[in-house]
Each structure stands twice: as C-alpha cells, then as structure tokens.
Amino acid sequence: xxxxIDKVYEPQRFEPAWAQWWIEKGIFKASAxxxxxxxxxxxxxxxxxxxLHMGHMLNHAEHDVVVRWRRMLGYNTxxxxxxxxxxxxxxxxxERQLAAEGTNRYQLGREAFEKRVWEWKxxxxxxxLKQMIRLGTSCDWSRERFxxxxxxxRAVRETFVRLYEKDLIYRGEYMVNWCPSCFxxxxxxxxxxxxxxxxxxxxxxxxxxxxxxxxxATTRPExxxxxxxxxxNPEDGRYRHLHGKTVMLPLMNREIPIVLDSMADPKFGTGxxxxxxxxxxxxxxxxxxxxxxxxxxxxxxxxxxAAAGPYAELDRFDARKRIVADLESLGLLVKTEEHRLPLxxxxxxxxxxxxxxxxxxxxxxxxxxxxxxxxVEDGRIxxxxxxxxxxxxxxxxxxxxxxxxxQLWWGHRxxxxxxxxxxxxxxxxxxPTQCAHCGSEKIxxxxxxxxxxxxxxxxxxxxxxxxxxxEDLATFYPTSLLITGFDILFFWVARxxxxxxxxxGDVPFRAVxxxxxxxxxEGQKMSKTKGNVIDPLDVTEKYGTDAVRMAxxxxxxxxxxxxxxxxxxxxxxxxxxxxxxxxxxxxxxxETSGVEPWAxxxxxxxxxxxxxxxxxxxxxxxxxxxxxNRCAESVNRAVENYRFHEAAQTLWHFVxxxxxxxxxxxxxxxxxxxxxxxxxxRNLLTVYEMMLRLLHPxxxxxxxxxxxxxxEAGADRPISIALxxxxxxxxxxxxxxxxxxxxxxxxxxxxxxxxxADMKIDPKQMMDGVLVVREPARSMLDGQLxxxxxxxxxxxxxxxxxxxxxxxxxGFPEFDLIIRVSASQAEAxxxxxxxxxxxxx
RNA sequence: GGUCGCCUAGCUCAGCUGGUUAGAGCGCCUGCUUCACACGCAGGAGGUCGUAGGUUCGAGUCCUACGGCGACCACCA
Numbered sequence: 068x069x070x071x072i073d074k075v076y077e078p079q080r081f082e083p084a085w086a087q088w089w090i091e092k093g094i095f096k097a098s099a100x101x102x103x104x105x106x107x108x109x110x111x112x113x114x115x116x117x118x119l120h121m122g123h124m125l126n127h128a129e130h131d132v133v134v135r136w137r138r139m140l141g142y143n144t145x146x147x148x149x150x151x152x153x154x155x156x157x158x159x160x161x162e163r164q165l166a167a168e169g170t171n172r173y174q175l176g177r178e179a180f181e182k183r184v185w186e187w188k189x190x191x192x193x194x195x196l197k198q199m200i201r202l203g204t205s206c207d208w209s210r211e212r213f214x215x216x217x218x219x220x221r222a223v224r225e226t227f228v229r230l231y232e233k234d235l236i237y238r239g240e241y242m243v244n245w246c247p248s249c250f251x252x253x254x255x256x257x258x259x260x261x262x263x264x265x266x267x268x269x270x271x272x273x274x275x276x277x278x279x280x281x282x283x284a285t286t287r288p289e290x291x292x293x294x295x296x297x298x299x300n301p302e303d304g305r306y307r308h309l310h311g312k313t314v315m316l317p318l319m320n321r322e323i324p325i326v327l328d329s330m331a332d333p334k335f336g337t338g339x340x341x342x343x344x345x346x347x348x349x350x351x352x353x354x355x356x357x358x359x360x361x362x363x364x365x366x367x368x369x370x371x372x373a374a375a376g377p378y379a380e381l382d383r384f385d386a387r388k389r390i391v392a393d394l395e396s397l398g399l400l401v402k403t404e405e406h407r408l409p410l411x412x413x414x415x416x417x418x419x420x421x422x423x424x425x426x427x428x429x430x431x432x433x434x435x436x437x438x439x440x441x442x443v444e445d446g447r448i449x450x451x452x453x454x455x456x457x458x459x460x461x462x463x464x465x466x467x468x469x470x471x472x473x474q475l476w477w478g479h480r481x482x483x484x485x486x487x488x489x490x491x492x493x494x495x496x497x498x499p500t501q502c503a504h505c506g507s508e509k510i511x512x513x514x515x516x517x518x519x520x521x522x523x524x525x526x527x528x529x530x531x532x533x534x535x536x537x538e539d540l541a542t543f544y545p546t547s548l549l550i551t552g553f554d555i556l557f558f559w560v561a562r563x564x565x566x567x568x569x570x571x572g573d574v575p576f577r578a579v580x581x582x583x584x585x586x587x588x589e590g591q592k593m594s595k596t597k598g599n600v601i602d603p604l605d606v607t608e609k610y611g612t613d614a615v616r617m618a619x620x621x622x623x624x625x626x627x628x629x630x631x632x633x634x635x636x637x638x639x640x641x642x643x644x645x646x647x648x649x650x651x652x653x654x655x656x657x658e659t660s661g662v663e664p665w666a667x668x669x670x671x672x673x674x675x676x677x678x679x680x681x682x683x684x685x686x687x688x689x690x691x692x693x694x695x696n697r698c699a700e701s702v703n704r705a706v707e708n709y710r711f712h713e714a715a716q717t718l719w720h721f722v723x724x725x726x727x728x729x730x731x732x733x734x735x736x737x738x739x740x741x742x743x744x745x746x747x748x749r750n751l752l753t754v755y756e757m758m759l760r761l762l763h764p765x766x767x768x769x770x771x772x773x774x775x776x777x778x779e780a781g782a783d784r785p786i787s788i789a790l791x792x793x794x795x796x797x798x799x800x801x802x803x804x805x806x807x808x809x810x811x812x813x814x815x816x817x818x819x820x821x822x823x824a825d826m827k828i829d830p831k832q833m834m835d836g837v838l839v840v841r842e843p844a845r846s847m848l849d850g851q852l853x854x855x856x857x858x859x860x861x862x863x864x865x866x867x868x869x870x871x872x873x874x875x876x877x878g879f880p881e882f883d884l885i886i887r888v889s890a891s892q893a894e895a896x897x898x899x900x901x902x903x904x905x906x907x908x
Numbered sequence: 909g910g911u912c913g914c915c916u917a918g919c920u921c922a923g924c925u926g927g928u929u930a931g932a933g934c935g936c937c938u939g940c941u942u943c944a945c946a947c948g949c950a951g952g953a954g955g956u957c958g959u960a961g962g963u964u965c966g967a968g969u970c971c972u973a974c975g976g977c978g979a980c981c982a983c984c985a
C-alpha cells in the first residue's frame with residue numbers, strides 16, 4: 068500500500084540503503100555465459116591513490132547511464148571496475164610518508180619498500196571505489212581488478228615476452244627524458260612543454276690557428292662543457308673557409324671539429340650550432356651521424372659531472388650562472404638576448420626535464436601502430452566525436468618509440484635477466500635460474516619496472532583473464548565501448564588499441580566515446596590551487612546523487628566542455644523534487660481513491676495502448692501515451708548515440724511540462740467527477756511506471772525509491788533488474804491526432820487565461836467568455852470543458868462557428884479557433900481586447 | 909611551427925543529415941500562500957546566431973577569408 072511520503076525530496080534518507088541493496092541483490096552481476104546479447108565495458112581504472120573528482124563523476128554517470136540502459140534492455144551487461152597501481156604517483160605517496168618518518172626507500176630496501184606500498188594500498192588505497200559504491204555506480208564488483216593482480220601481472224609478462232620475441236621490444240642507449248626529481252626516465256607523453264621566457268647566449272668559440280671566432284647561440288650554456296663539435300651548414304657561404312678546421316672549446320680548452328650538417332639553419336641565429344650529443348636529442352642524432360664522442364656533463368641528479376672539470380658537483384642551473392659569468396670575464400660572451408622557448412617539464416612534478424643518454428627499454432611502435440590506424444580507418448573502432456580521429460591519426464602516423472622502463476620500485480618488474488658471464492639478456496615467462504645463452508647461473512633481474520601505461524594498455528582483456536581462454540573473455544571481448552576523457556587518448560586509448568590488436572588479434576572495444584572536461588561555472592579548469600574544486604561527495608550529500616548526475620548529464624554534449632556551478636545542482640534538485648512531488652500527488656490520490664498498488668506493467672519493450680472503460684478514450688490519455696512514446700524514442704536514440712544531454716533534456720521536458728503541467732492537472736479533474744476511475748488510474752499508473760523506467764538510467768536512486776513505494780511486487784522487483792523492460796518506441800502508439808487536438812486544447816486554455824488576466828477579473832465573479840469553434844473541435848472539446856475552465860480559471864462556453872462571431876484564426880487549417888468575449892459588465896475591456904486579437908490576424 | 913575545436917538571449921549552453929515565427933536552464937520583470945511541489949504556478953522582456961563574402965528558391969546549419977578564445981601535438985640551437 069502506498070505510504071504517505073514526505074513533502075520534500077530528501078535523497079540522503081534513502082540513497083545509501085539502495086546503493087547497498089543493489090549490490091546485495093546482485094543486480095550488477097553479469098553472467099559469464101554467452102547468452103547472445105551482451106554489452107561490456109571496462110572502467111578507465113582510476114589510480115589507487117585517487118579520490119573521486121568531478122571528472123570521474125561525469126565519466127561514471129555516463130557509464131552508468133549506458134550500462135543501466137543496456138541492462139534494462141535485456142543485455143547481459145558487464146561493467147568491470149578496478150584500479151591502476153599508478154607507478155610514480157603511488158610510489159611518491161609512500162615516499163612522502165617515509166620522508167616524514169625520516170627515512171627513505173633506499174634505507175628500507177626494495178623488498179621492504181614494496182611491502183610498505185602494499186600495506187598502504189590495503190589501508191588507504193581504493194578510496195575511490197568506496198565512493199563509487201556509495202554513488203550507486205552499477206559495476207560488477209565481483210570482477211574488480213587491480214593492475215598488479217597476479218592475473219594481470221601474468222598478462223603483462225606474456226605481452227612483454229611476446230613483443231620481445233617478435234623483436235618489438237629492444238633495449239638500448241638513447242636519449243630519454245630524465246626527471247631528476249622523480250629520478251626516472253619518463254616517456255615523451257609524460258613531458259609537458261611550456262612556453263618559457265629564457266635567454267639566448269651568444270658565445271664565441273676561437274678558431275684554432277686563426278684569430279677568428281665562431282659565434283654560437285645557445286639557450287643552455289651549461290651544456291657547452293659537453294660539446295664535441297660545432298656545426299655549420301655546408302651551403303652557408305660565410306663559413307666555407309672554415310670547413311675542416313677546429314675550434315677551441317672555451318672554459319674546457321678542448322679542441323673540437325667544425326662539422327658540416329644541414330641541421331644548422333643559416334637563417335637562424337648565427338648559423339652555427341654547438342653539438343652536445345649527451346644532452347640534446349638533435350645533437351645526439353647529429354653525433355651519431357658524424358661519429359662524435361659523447362661527453363656527459365650532467366648526471367641523473369641534475370648536477371655537473373666530473374667531466375665538467377671545475378664545475379663538477381654544481382647544480383645545472385648554478386653551473387649556468389657561473390659559466391656565463393666566466394665567459395663574460397673572458398670576453399667570450401658576445402651578447403645575451405631574451406628568448407621564448409618551450410621548456411620540457413615532468414608532467415608530475417614540474418621539474419625541468421634533463422635529456423640524458425641512458426640505457427632503457429623501448430617498444431618499437433611503428434609496426435603495431437599501423438594496424439591500429441587501420442581499424443579506425445575501416446570503422447572497426449568508432450571514435451566519437453568523430454573529429455578526434457584526425458588527432459589520433461596525426462599522432463599515430465608520427466609516433467615514436469615508447470620508452471617503457473622506469474627507474475622505480477613500484478610496478479611490474481621487467482622480466483629480463485642480465486648475465487654477468489656473457490652479458491646477454493634472458494627474457495622469459497617463468498623466472499629463469501640460468502642464462503639462456505651461456506647457462507651461467509650468475510644472472511640478475513633488470514631493476515626497472517614498466518611504465519604504468521604498459522599494464523593499463525592491456526586492461527580490456529587482461530581483466531577478463533587473458534592470456535587464458537576464459538569464459539569471460541569469450542563472452543565479453545571485444546568490449547562494446549570505452550568512455551574516457553580526450554586527455555588520455557594517446558596515453559591510454561591508442562596503446563590499448565595497439566596492444567589489443569597485437570595480443571588478441573581483435574580490437575579491444577568497438578567504440579570510444581571521448582567526453583569533455585568539467586569546468587567551474589566561470590569556465591575555469593578546476594584545480595586545488597585555484598580553490599574552485601567542487602567535491603562530488605559534498606554536492607551529492609547536499610543535492611542528491613541523482614541531481615548531481617542530472618546536472619552533469621544535462622551539460623554533457625559531446626565536444627564542448629561542461630561548466631558547472633551550484634545553480635546547475637539546484638535546478639537539477641528542483642527537477643528531482645518535482646518528480647518527488649508528482650509522485651506524492653499520485654500516492655495521495657491513490658489512497659483517497661482506494662486504488663491498490665498495481666502489478667508492474669508491460670514487461671514487453673513496447674509501450675502499451677491506453678486503456679479505456681468506455682467507448683471514448685480521454686484525450687489526455689491518448690495524448691500522453693503518444694508523447695511518452697516519442698519521448699522513449701528520443702531518449703533511446705540519444706543514449707545509443709552518447710547524446711546524454713539530449714536524453715536528459717527530453718526527459719526533463721516530458722516529466723515537467725507534459726506529464727506534470729498538463730497530464731496530472733487534467734487527471735486531477737477526472738478524479739473529481741468520479742466516473743471511469745478505473746481506466747484513468749490504470750493509464751496514469753502505466754505512464755508513471757514507464758516514466759520511472761525511462762528516468763532510471765539517469766536517476767537511479769529516486770526512481771528505485773518511488774518504484775518500491777508504489778509497485779505491488781515490492782522489493783523483489785527492482786526497477787533496475789535485468790529484464791527487457793525499458794520502454795521503446797512503438798510505431799502503433801503514436802497518435803498524431805491526439806497531439807494535434809491537445810495542442811488546440813492548450814491554446815484554448817492559454818487564450819482563456821490571457822483573457823482573464825487582461826480583464827483583471829476575479830474568477831469568482833467572472834463574466835462569461837465564449838469559445839466558438841467549428842464542429843469537429845466542438846465534439847472534441849465536449850467533456851473537456853470543465854477541465855479547461857478549471858485550468859484557465861475562466862467560465863467558458865462552446866458553440867459552433869456558424870453561430871457567427873468575430874474572432875481570430877489561430878492558424879490551424881482544419882479548425883477555426885474563435886474566441887469571443889461577451890462581457891456584460893466590461894464592454895470597454897471587451898472591445899479593446901477584441902481589437903488586439905483582431906490585430907493578430 | 910602543426911592539428912583540432914569554440915564564438916547563438918545577461919550567464920551556461922542546445923540546435924543531428926540546410927526548410928515554417930531560433931530553443932532550454934539559470935538570472936531578470938509582472939501577477940499568484942490555487943488543497944503534489946515557492947526546490948512551486950501563470951505570464952513577460954531579452955538574440956541583425958563573431959565579421960565579411962559565396963553556394964542555394966531558402967543558411968545559425970554548407971564553402972572561403974578574417975578576427976577573438978581555447979585545447980592538443982612538436983627535437984629549431
């Protein structure tokens with residue numbers, strides 16, 4: 068029996084219970100059996116260190132809409148949750164703790180340190196998952212994964228060995244981006260380039276055996292200590308006479324050659340380039356071309372090495388100052404100018420990157436990028452919004468090898484063993500006891516771990532049990548969809564496509580939906596330093612999860628960022644409250660009418676026809692069923708195409724301005740006159756049920772709560788249960804005639820209201836207004852009149868048009884809607900209004 | 909330097925494949941303690957759709973140029 072419900076919507080009172088209950092009932096659990104229609108999606112695993120922010124909230128809301136929708140459509144639906152071990156991020160958290168305790172990881176030792184991180188993870192990791200559970204995200208928690216789980220680690224190992232065996236992984240000395248603070252190599256993607264105000268120093272290098280001086284320009288004078296040549300363009304006439312000569316490197320007094328190479332642009336600077344193969348990528352390559360020696364003058368701590376002579380041990384920036392000063396006193400500093408240049412920084416700690424030559428592991432990306440380009444080209448993977456495909460191609464066509472080794476302790480250790488006897492490398496699926504080449508037992512595992520993105524690149528299939536041929540893999544792979552932010556298109560999406568194709572021979576997902584960034588109400592990026600961060604947990608506590616979801620989804624149109632502020636949450640809560648109160652009205656009327664809770668409606672996926680007790684189906688029923696039908700069509704299409712804002716907008720309009728404003732208002736009148744109540748109730752409740760179902764993927768808590776209060780079957784039949792019970796478009800249920808007639812009714816009511824307002828008449832002493840319509844409209848309006856009068860607050864009469872009146876044609880081809888006011892007491896107003904009306908013609 | 913996106917009411921934005929009077933939410937103004945809801949109801953004001961051309965019977969919607977804003981990529985000393 069429906070109970071009395073509170074006047075105001077207070078989601079805090081029921082949300083936590085439902086979140087718990089859904090999990091207890093196992094509603095989110097997917098079946099491993101392949102039952103035909105399946106839908107699967109793997110969550111972008113948040114960092115274990117992570118705390119839920121608005122970006123997650125949007126991402127999860129979008130996931131949840133799609134997933135709940137598919138589930139209700141009867142798909143065997145899997146949303147697989149989990150977290151990422153997040154190499155650097157996590158290691159840094161624990162290292163900070165150690166620092167606070169006055170120790171560090173080196174003192175602790177590798178094994179103890181790893182143990183310590185695991186302890187941290189058990190204790191404070193995965194906060195975000197708990198938050199997700201509270202927010203009702205409908206993941207299958209029984210399949211939760213972590214990138215360092217044994218199974219996933221095996222997948223990582225398998226992939227590494229396979230790639231190595233196929234010669235797609237190699238180890239070598241190359242220029243890498245070194246972060247002196249994180250103390251590891253990082254990939255190109257992990258460096259951010261920032262336009263910085265720097266300087267350009269012009270330094271004179273004396274030519275040996277001549278008084279001439281070559282002037283080179285540099286932005287990093289400290290690297291000159293490691294110069295092993297200067298380069299001029301062979302075509303550059305200015306320096307032709309110096310070909311084959313040498314210069315004396317100032318400060319170091321080392322003789323270095325003048326080399327010819329097109330890398331020197333005669334138009335830039337002085338046309339002379341200093342070459343430091345150890346500390347610049349261009350120079351490194353030039354060094355290789357000209358077989359130049361490499362002199363490393365800066366070490367991993369960003370301090371000058373012994374090779375820097377008198378500058379040894381200085382920090383690189385202190386060295387710079389000293390060197391510039393020394394050059395100046397030697398009279399070799401020709402000039403200094405301001406210069407803007409992009410400076411590479413570590414994405415994580417903002418420290419300026421030091422390009423260093425170092426021995427690292429790389430993935431040869433060109434061969435695996437090619438098929439990854441093809442699957443997007445031929446549509447096997449669809450990227451939405453489509454314009455991102457171009458960005459994807461840009462990157463993939465110009466892709467460079469991927470540095471995958473990190474000098475960290477937290478992560479997947481590289482499965483390679485170095486032999487101390489023959490110095491060869493053994494890469495193996497199982498831990499080897501001896502060198503595969505010479506049999507020596509003196510082998511040691513490579514100390515490095517893999518880039519975090521290496522393991523997350525396997526996520527869609529490693530989580531399903533790959534490399535084993537599991538039932539889950541057969542049922543859910545390839546996954547149906549990936550929803551993520553465009554900011555990790557390269558980091559993650561592209562790598563998953565490459566590795567997915569390489570490992571499984573199939574695409575990892577069939578579609579990628581890239582959503583936008585969430586910004587604050589001023590369009591600013593949310594950041595802790597700006598203090599404009601909105602904590603999702605705060606606002607869900609205050610406004611309700613459904614309202615927050617709705618606020619985000621309403622703004623979630625593909626391609627544009629979402630600006631969100633308190634106003635958005637307030638209006639979304641008002642919407643939830645509106646639904647709440649509409650329900651309250653229905654429940655109250657049910658009680659006074661003695662209506663029993665009803666059995667849940669159609670389990671088929673099509674909308675039923677309105678029910679009638681007599682020969683005449685009330686207009687409002689025919690109309691609302693038709694509108695509902697169109698609403699279902701629109702919402703389904705919107706969700707299918709990831710147009711979440713459209714789904715939200717459509718429902719908003721249907722619920723508020725059709726169901727509440729008109730339908731319920733008209734039904735109130737029906738309940739007054741007490742005839743044919745049975746049919747009225749069954750229609751109303753059917754529409755109400757369908758409305759809740761349509762809303763459920765977007766607003767799960769509110770709809771579940773209301774559903775449980777009103778449905779006879781009660782708690783055993785959750786609205787979210789996996790049955791094919793989501794309303795879908797029914798071509799037979801659209802009733803254009805009813806919509807048309809309702810439009811007329813609405814315009815009559817509007818007109819009547821205007822009359823009343825304009826004449827400033829007290830409804831109680833209302834003069835007669837006369838509505839005159841042609842015959843078809845007249846019969847249509849029969850029986851509606853009382854309702855119209857009530858809504859309009861005017862007393863009206865309906866006559867046929869041949870009774871002859873003045874009026875206004877409102878633009879309906881079949882009907883003339885003519886309004887005449889016969890005011891006995893207010894002739895003046897009457898004629899004034901009539902004139903105005905006539906002007907409308 | 910390259911690529912992409914955005915510029916529509918005071919604010920935040922919808923407007924899919926070009927088609928009747930350009931929409932929503934919030935804000936603002938007017939009137940309502942109407943027995944579901946003031947987190948409400950009924951009305952209203954407010955836009956030459958960044959600028960200039962072009963294609964078309966017809967353009968916010970397609971094309972070109974320009975201006976402003978933003979994002980991403982990038983080894984020019």
